[in-house]
Amino acid sequence: MNSISTQITPGLQARKGFTGIYVHYPFCYQKCDYCDFFSEGIGEGKSNVEDLLFESYKKEFSLKKANSPELKTTKIDTVFMGGGTPSKALPENWFRLLKFFREELDFSSDPEISIEANPEDLSLDFIQSLKEAGFNRLNIGVQTRSKEGLKFLGRHYDAEKYENLKYLLQNSNIERTGIDLMYGLPHSRKEDFLDDLNYFLDLQLSHVSLYSLTLEKGTSYSRNVKDKKASPPNEEMQREILELLPSLMQNRGYTWYEVSNYCKDRSFSRHNLRYWTYESYLGLGPGAHGFLDQARYGNPRNTAAYLKHPGKPATEETSSPREELALSLFRLFLPIHIPSFLEAHIPEEIAKKMIFSLDGFAAKGYCDWDGSRFQWKESALLVLDDLITELAIST
Ligand code: SF4
Structure with a gap:
């Protein structure tokens, strides 16, 4: 099924000894209607608290480091x-912050250093300065090339920048460059999405994330749908597209490695793989989450509160490792070495229950499973949420 699956490998294994860093930058040009990330629209230019924010990242870092074996x-x-x-922040600020992290912590020899960007910020000079700042992976939130689609999403549209994207992507000297696209917008056609997708696939990008538009609680979009001021996502079209993507993408040379993520030549998002494989990470910034020393925390979704007390978490989060492992690891469509994850994170009694569920999935034809190496089949895709729920909570 997946080009990565070589039948002789044991599959993806649980790792120890590595940690990641996530830094949340809370500003955007404008707040998109469907977005439930912690973010604030501030128009063009840099935030007037940018310097303070970067100082606060360092303060939070020092507090967390002092308390984290x-x-x-x-x-x-x-x-x-x-x-x-x-990408709205100055590359020099990212450069200085990365330098600070490198001085303070032990880095592996070949770390992945990623940044998310929006089209309105990009030019070849800007990409060059990101490279000089130390980034070796760039992911661009495109979503759609349609002006009407972007307007519907409440996203900023800069015609010149969108038209220039192809040139930038062809000439980006950050070797691992990818994009996000979105499908299932009401009033759009399946063909519109496929046109966009093919347009970008022709550029041989190393990574492509393909998401369906969803209604997230608390967003303007979900309120507008509730008040009948906006149409809901086109779920029928979303199902059709979801089903056709794995073979379409694999025919174009991409490995399908997570429900919505595809890459060429093993250019996985290594940072996101860390979330899906239950690894630890330091989260910094307003609205950021972290998972360190087996404890989860969430920072306040309020920039002013964060700047006042960087490092003071709003929530200490508890959840069961079984639930977390089920909800993250089983989104992957790669072969997985199940014993390594169960032994690392799950008590034996619970592990037996999870294995019982996997046996049942295999009997129904949803996965390849030999008691050690597990991999979803494409047939699991449309019922994946139900299967994962069973893994997370069945007794
Ligand atoms: S979707 Fe991206 S650009 Fe839009 S508000 Fe959310 S974080 Fe900002």
């Missing part, structure tokens, strides 16, 4: 600047 004993192998729109 894990940060002192592991190697950092991924750093991810997300948001929000981190």
